[in-house]
Amino acid sequence: MTKAQRLIFEGKPDLRPKQPHKDSPKKPEPYVVSDLLKKAVNLAIFLRRPLLLEGDAGCGKTRLAYAVAYELGLPLYRWDVRSSTKAQDGLYEYDAILRLHDVEVQRKQGDQPNQSKAPSKNDEDDNDDIPPENRNPGNPKHYRKFGPLGKAFRLKDRPAVVLIDEIDKADLDFPNDLLTVLDEPWEFTIRETGEKVTADPEHKPIVIITSNKEKGNLPAPFLRRCLYRYLDFPDDPNELTSIVERHYEIRGETPPPKKLVTESVNKFLTERRERSWFKPPGTSEFLDWLKALHEFEDKPYSATQLKQDISLPYPELLFKRQDDWRNLAQAS
Amino acid sequence: MSSFDPQELNLQELVLRMFVRLRRSRFKLGVGEYMAALKAVEAGFGDDLDDLEDTLKLLWCGSLGEQSQFEPIWKSILAQVRAHKPRKPPFPGTLKVQPLPSPQELLDDRWEPEEMLPPLEKRVEQRPEPRDSLRMQAPNLLKPKMSSPPVQAFNLIIEEPWTLQAYYPISRRSLMYAWQNLRRPIADGPLNVLDINATIQQVSRQGLYISPVYARRERNDARLLLLVDQNGSMTPFHQFTRNLVETAREESSLDPENVGTFYFQNVPTSNVYMDTYLTEVVPLTAALSSCDAATSILIVSDAGAARGKRTRGRIRATARFLYQLKRYTSLIAWLNPMPKFRWVGSSAEIIANSVSMFQTDNEGLSNAIDVVRGQPLKHSYSSSL
Incomplete structure (x- = not known):
């Protein structure tokens, strides 16, 4: 592939192609x-x-995947990992009980209305959401449902962005199980139907994984395969200001007065730096806080007032732990 | 690549050297990662040195800790390549010429990056533990050093004066994995697990659907007794033993009620302790009262190998204790945080002949767990010499 043909992410939502995929995010993502x-x-x-x-x-971390999928017009499949998530859940689920139920229903009804209705041509593809009346228990393919990764593997005309959110929450073996799928030959088998799903070699999924390191490190073989980037909090006032600008510009909302933005950025960064936090507030907390300063009252919070304030307005948006809250109470 | 002075630097060589060097520093990298880096460089993801450094970091470092380890190595390799004096053969294959680095070289190697760094910073490079093969091939080389603790046994990396990296003989994650193998599943839980296959089979046999088939929930009936040596020569391993106990209790498949932990100092006498500070005394017989032939016992102690002394009293007391223990169960294993070659000449060497003793690494722990779950290996300390 030459550089020109390659998919390149520029961080500019305007570059979105004219005809994005139907599963691509609809709203632009304010992301710097x-x-x-x-x-x-x-x-x-x-x-x-x-x-x-x-x-x-x-x-x-999470928003990045949306920004990438929006700009490139690619479908985004989000997979929220929980402690009970298994790697196979992301590929497909098979509903054997529903099939059993359908057999019973069909027998009760005495006839076989489904077979006449179900067009045999469409059986192979696009049957992710079959209306109940078209399900045919004779066809096991009607009872499989693809997960986020499964859907991405089935795309033939473009790659998909798969967001695997908070991978560290999952079971011990989860990352390693995932690796076997996310590597050559990029395929998996559906045991119940005997199908083999292979990703298009030109359009393998783009996988973005986030982790909070809640349960220790991820396994070494998994880390070996991944590209690793640590996202720092934007400590620079200019950077935070540009995030605010981008946020309001893309949302199409009226931004807060410049003075208020500058003052709140300064106040926030000072607080963040000088206080000893148990859980320091992140960018999203800051944006919420700014929104509250700007719009919660009839009039925006005055910037001069904010500068003079000893106790912070709307602390409940920034202090999320009892110990942080207590520190605040002691300080003021 | 145009921004490089080709006479000064060869990109491919830089990547290769970096790769070989990082692998020696125990970065978990395979040929796939090396090829990926070359591919990235070819595609223009390393157009200048900073860019290349960042690309390699992205690809090869899996944590912030590794990234900070990467930087000094990068600097030193860069300086080497610039200076045109290859200190190390670039290919692992060429190592054959000189299979064993002499101790002097080992020493040189350890302090090598010093000259590239500001004078304050000192750094001990990570070295693989001396392997058994090393000892086999050059027994005379290593034996005189036995008594002094070799630095390379502790994977200590001092990057900068203010960052110390923790030393874990076995990572917490590996501990969790290892405990998964200590299982004795018994299906005596509530009858509430839907057995889909059996249900479908029943329906097809009976010809009509009556009710789903349930199976009993399985639980893990394995019982574990941990006896942990505390204080004294075990002090450096407190963090590790705490992890071991915590993972066994909370993050294993074991029922927390089935995990008992008692502490002792040096040798368990007629009393052991409930807490790590050795204040709550329990008679040993009481501690062992819940033990039966199916209880697994894991002892964690250096058995005198840390100080390297051979004490007759200690050996006798331990033998007496083990004899007492064996009346309850034969599923006993001993985990020694000191590496095997340090047992030689100490009390541990004698004790290892009367109990399955393993050094503390991933293999040792999984062997120990094999023993305590009743699948002993045909292994004894004397046969492994």
Whole structure:
């Protein structure tokens, strides 16, 4: 592939192609991408290796996947990992009980209305959502449902962005199980139907994984495959200000007065730096706080007032732990 | 690549050297990662040195800790390549010429990056533990050093004066994995697991659907007794033993009620302790009262190998204790945090002949767990010499 043909993420939502995929995010994502992060994304797209993002909560790990999918017009399949999630859940689920139920229903009805209705041509593809009346228990394919990764593997005309959110929450073996799928030959088998699903070699999924490191490190073989980037909180006032600008610009909302933005950025960064936090607030908390300052009352909070304030307004948006809250109470 | 002065630097060589060097520093990298890096460089993801450094970091570092380990190595390799004086053969294959580095070289190697760094910073490079083969091939080389603790046994990396990396003989994650193997599943739980296959089979046999088939929930009936040596020569391993106990209790498949932990100092006498500070005394017989032939016992102690002394009293007391223990169960294993070659000449060497003793690494722990779950290997300390 030459450089021109390659998918390249620029961090500019305007570059979105005219005809995006139907599963692509509809709303543009107000996301300011640093050069380092942009490069990590592009390298991940180029090598088709999973990109693992770590960092504090609320610094935009998850939103990045939306920004990438929006700009490139690619479908985004999000997979929220829970402690009970198995790697197979992301590929497909098979509903044997529903099939059993349908057999019973069919027998009760005495006839076989489904077979006449179900067009045999469409059986092979596009049967992810079959209306109940068209389900035929004779066809096991009607009872499989593809998960986020499964859907991405089935796309033939373009790659999909798969977001695997909070991978560290999952069971011990989960990352390793995932690896067997996210590597050559990029395929998996559906045991119940005997189908083999293979990703198109030109359009392998772009996988973005986030982790909070809640349960220790991920296994070494998994880390070996991944590209790793640690997302820092944007400590620079200019950077935070540009995030605010981008946020309001893309949302199409009226931004807060410039003075208020500057003052709140300064106040927030000072607080964040000088206080000893148990859980420091992230970018998303800051944006919420700014929104509250701007719009919660009839009039925006006055910037001069904010500068003079000793106790912070709307502390409940920034202090999320009892011990942080107690520190605040002691300080003021 | 145009921004490089080709006479000064060869990109491919830089990547290769970096790869070989990082692998020696125990970065978990395979040929796949090396090829990926080359592919990335070819595609223009390393157009200048900073860019290349960042690309390699992205690809090869899996944590912030590894990233900070990467930087000094990068600097030193860069300086080497610039200076045109290859200190190390670039290919692992060429190592054959000189299979064993002399101790002097080992020493040189350890302090090598010092000259590249500001004078304050000192750094001990990570070295693989001396392997058995090393000892086999050059027994005379290593034996005189036995008494002094070799630095390379502790994978200590001092990057900068203010960052110390923790030393874990076995990572917490590996501990969790290892405990998964200690299982004795018994299906005596509530009858509430839907057996889909059996249900479908029943329906097809009976010709009509009556009710689903349930199976009993399985639980893990394995019982574990941990006896942990505390204080004294075990002090450096407190963090590790705490992890071991915590993972066994909370993050294994074991029922927390089936995990008992008692502590002792040096040798368990007629009393052991309930807590790590050795204050709550329990008679040993009481501690062992819940033990039966199916209880697994894992002892964690250096058995005198840390100080390297051979004490007759200690050996006798331990033998007496083991004899007492064996009346309850034969599923006993001993985990020694000191590497095997340090047992030689100490009390541990004698004790290892009367109990299955393993050094503390992933293999040792999984062997120990094999023993305590009743699948002993044909293994004894004396046969492994």
